[in-house]
Amino acid sequence: xxxxxxxxxxxxxxxxxxxxxxxxAGQLEGKGPLGADFDLVLENDRIDDDTWEHSEQRMFAKxxxxxxxxxxxxxxxxxxxVGADLNAQLTAFYLGTRAFARPSLGVYSACASIxxxxxxAGLLVHTGHVDRAVAGTSSHTSTAERQFRYPTEYGxxxxxxxxxxxxxxxxxxxxxxxxxIQVTHATVGTVVDYGxxxxxxxxxxxxxxxxxxxxxxxxxxxxxxxxxxxIATGDLGHVxxxxxxxxxxxxxxxxxxxxxxxxxxxxxxxxxxPEVFSGGSGGACCSIVTFSxxxxxLLNGECRRILVSATGALLSTVSVQQKDSIPSVxxxxxxxxxxxx
Amino acid sequence: xxxxxxxxxxxxxxxxxxxxxxxxAGQLEGKGPLGADFDLVLENDRIDDDTWEHSEQRMFAKxxxxxxxxxxxxxxxxxxxVGADLNAQLTAFYLGTRAFARPSLGVYSACASIxxxxxxAGLLVHTGHVDRAVAGTSSHTSTAERQFRYPTEYGxxxxxxxxxxxxxxxxxxxxxxxxxIQVTHATVGTVVDYGxxxxxxxxxxxxxxxxxxxxxxxxxxxxxxxxxxxIATGDLGHVxxxxxxxxxxxxxxxxxxxxxxxxxxxxxxxxxxPEVFSGGSGGACCSIVTFSxxxxxLLNGECRRILVSATGALLSTVSVQQKDSIPSVxxxxxxxxxxxx
Numbered sequence: 001x002x003x004x005x006x007x008x009x010x011x012x013x014x015x016x017x018x019x020x021x022x023x024x025a026g027q028l029e030g031k032g033p034l035g036a037d038f039d040l041v042l043e044n045d046r047i048d049d050d051t052w053e054h055s056e057q058r059m060f061a062k063x064x065x066x067x068x069x070x071x072x073x074x075x076x077x078x079x080x081x082v083g084a085d086l087n088a089q090l091t092a093f094y095l096g097t098r099a100f101a102r103p104s105l106g107v108y109s110a111c112a113s114i115x116x117x118x119x120x121a122g123l124l125v126h127t128g129h130v131d132r133a134v135a136g137t138s139s140h141t142s143t144a145e146r147q148f149r150y151p152t153e154y155g156x157x158x159x160x161x162x163x164x165x166x167x168x169x170x171x172x173x174x175x176x177x178x179x180x181i182q183v184t185h186a187t188v189g190t191v192v193d194y195g196x197x198x199x200x201x202x203x204x205x206x207x208x209x210x211x212x213x214x215x216x217x218x219x220x221x222x223x224x225x226x227x228x229x230x231i232a233t234g235d236l237g238h239v240x241x242x243x244x245x246x247x248x249x250x251x252x253x254x255x256x257x258x259x260x261x262x263x264x265x266x267x268x269x270x271x272x273x274p275e276v277f278s279g280g281s282g283g284a285c286c287s288i289v290t291f292s293x294x295x296x297x298l299l300n301g302e303c304r305r306i307l308v309s310a311t312g313a314l315l316s317t318v319s320v321q322q323k324d325s326i327p328s329v330x331x332x333x334x335x336x337x338x339x340x341x
Numbered sequence: 342x343x344x345x346x347x348x349x350x351x352x353x354x355x356x357x358x359x360x361x362x363x364x365x366a367g368q369l370e371g372k373g374p375l376g377a378d379f380d381l382v383l384e385n386d387r388i389d390d391d392t393w394e395h396s397e398q399r400m401f402a403k404x405x406x407x408x409x410x411x412x413x414x415x416x417x418x419x420x421x422x423v424g425a426d427l428n429a430q431l432t433a434f435y436l437g438t439r440a441f442a443r444p445s446l447g448v449y450s451a452c453a454s455i456x457x458x459x460x461x462a463g464l465l466v467h468t469g470h471v472d473r474a475v476a477g478t479s480s481h482t483s484t485a486e487r488q489f490r491y492p493t494e495y496g497x498x499x500x501x502x503x504x505x506x507x508x509x510x511x512x513x514x515x516x517x518x519x520x521x522i523q524v525t526h527a528t529v530g531t532v533v534d535y536g537x538x539x540x541x542x543x544x545x546x547x548x549x550x551x552x553x554x555x556x557x558x559x560x561x562x563x564x565x566x567x568x569x570x571x572i573a574t575g576d577l578g579h580v581x582x583x584x585x586x587x588x589x590x591x592x593x594x595x596x597x598x599x600x601x602x603x604x605x606x607x608x609x610x611x612x613x614x615p616e617v618f619s620g621g622s623g624g625a626c627c628s629i630v631t632f633s634x635x636x637x638x639l640l641n642g643e644c645r646r647i648l649v650s651a652t653g654a655l656l657s658t659v660s661v662q663q664k665d666s667i668p669s670v671x672x673x674x675x676x677x678x679x680x681x682x
């Protein structure tokens with residue numbers, strides 16, 4: 001029994017380690033400030049495939065392969081794949097990884113899916129139900145435009161609060177053999193809905209969910225903001241991160257501690273890059289930033305503990321057309337540097 | 342550690358019980374052979390809502406409420422909701438259950454989602470990470486037609502291998518207080534792809550996945566078909582069930598044992614009902630048949646052990662248009678009658 005509070009699972013009694021990780025990033029992401037941190041940057045987001053969807057599937061498979069290679073394991077040594085993407089019916093995950101022929105669990109909480117995947121995969125490893133699990137997500141700006149917005153050829157204009165869907169895929173292998181980065185906790189978020197109905201303001205829709213989950217995590221674990229070197233949200237973007245800090249300040253988090261908060265969507269692009277608006281979003285935004293840039297900070301000793309709270313906007317084109325508001329959810333994962341002999 | 346084989350989780354050491362359950366069925370399902378078994382049959386599949394999607398969301402909430410009522414618990418006593426539906430981005434689950442304001446994990450494996458939900462929820466209860474979890478799914482024939490096929494108004498003709506998406510929602514409350522029905526095992530399926538590309542032949546696409554998962558379950562547990570009174574697949578329909586039996590016979594299952602196999606999609610309608618073709622399908626097909634008809638067989642002593650292997654076809658409209666084949670997956674849950682003092 002390793003239960004804390006109502007929503008946080010503590011994996012420390014049987015430690016879960018990141019045995020391997022892999023990140024694939026698109027062209028624009030590769031040219032951004034974190035470009036050097038990614039394992040593989042595409043020369044062409046279309047790769048050699050006939051459709052954007054097939055390119056995304058191929059990226060997913062590549063990220064899983066990179067994670068298995070760094071973990072020095074083969075697909076046969078993976079007991080379960082847990083993953084997600086933003087395409088309807090999770091086709092990037094299921095079609096992209098089918099060739100590995102492993103037991104598979106698709107999950108979905110929009111752009112919070114990487115932390116949901118890590119939570120389920122971590123739980124399975126921690127409890128000994130599997131020896132080794134893969135968790136991963138993907139997104140592709142062109143499949144997301146087709147899925148959620150307009151045909152790219154329309155050239156529809158976007159407001160500055162809009163976010164660009166990240167092209168990329170990130171995956172990790174979790175297991176129990178001692179490695180430098182440990183997954184210590186997972187906090188499962190509650191769906192919150194503040195009545196925002198515009199799909200161009202997802203940062204605003206998701207900020208309350210991130211605030212709720214981060215405070216729940218701190219309450220469940222008895223920790224404070226100061227116990228973390230960084231607390232990274234998934235893809236609030238510049239607009240949403242500012243809102244999150246305002247919400248946290250309202251809840252009593254002191255101003256100096258707000259400097260601990262960063263956002264993967266706000267970090268992945270330079271604001272001067274074309275059409276990045278408020279920053280990055282998408283199922284891969286949090287996964288490729290966490291598994292490259294944030295992992296590097298743990299590995300080089302710059303950080304000892306990082307909390308990642310991925311954020312998901314729970315909308316579909318149908319729900320938006322039917323005038324539904326956009327509920328949101330955020331799931332958090334705590335990573336910790338372990339000194340390995 | 343309660344791990345059997347590579348894909349089966351054994352929950353028996355800390356038993357997981359079905360503390361409550363609820364089923365909502367549409368009009369046509371209510372008029373079918375299992376109509377009397379459902380807790381609530383809609384008089385009108387539109388309910389009073391303005392859209393089919395809102396009707397499905399309302400059904401989902403109603404099934405969860407029924408399950409909590411029979412379990413005699415309030416939403417505050419539920420630690421996590423695990424659920425799914427067939428709509429893109431799981432809007433029936435997330436929008437339908439947001440008013441309960443509980444930590445939530447969306448999962449997706451198409452019509453196998455109810456067993457994936459039960460597997461994750463059961464694992465959380467078994468390992469003590471939560472005290473009580475809800476698992477549930479929904480589907481609605483009119484939202485599925487909009488999602489996957491043609492506008493209903495087109496009146497597109499369908500071949501006899503087609504299946505009708507079940508309108509309904511089924512949910513259970515899982516916990517550790519002793520109740521008559523126990524969830525003993527979960528077997529996570531591997532994605533299989535036999536190259537079938539026609540969305541009108543989903544029974545044929547899914548039968549190999551069901552065969553694979555059922556044999557994996559028997560191998561992992563050291564059980565044989567004779568250890569079960571019934572083995573129910575999710576929604577292969579009449580065509581797929583016949584194929585499954587042929588595949589099982591090829592794998593050495595003796596002819597008399599094939600009588601143990603039934604299919605929720607083949608049972609839910611009378612073949613003389615209008616436009617039911619090869620039978621039912623959809624995220625709710627397996628959940629409402631299992632949580633009503635099959636649970637009744639356990640409760641009245643007709644069956645002592647039932648294996649339910651829900652089956653999912655992993656397609657989207659985009660994947661079909663892009664000429665992808667339809668990979669499939671099946672996840673299995675073993676239920677057992679416990680004599681309660």
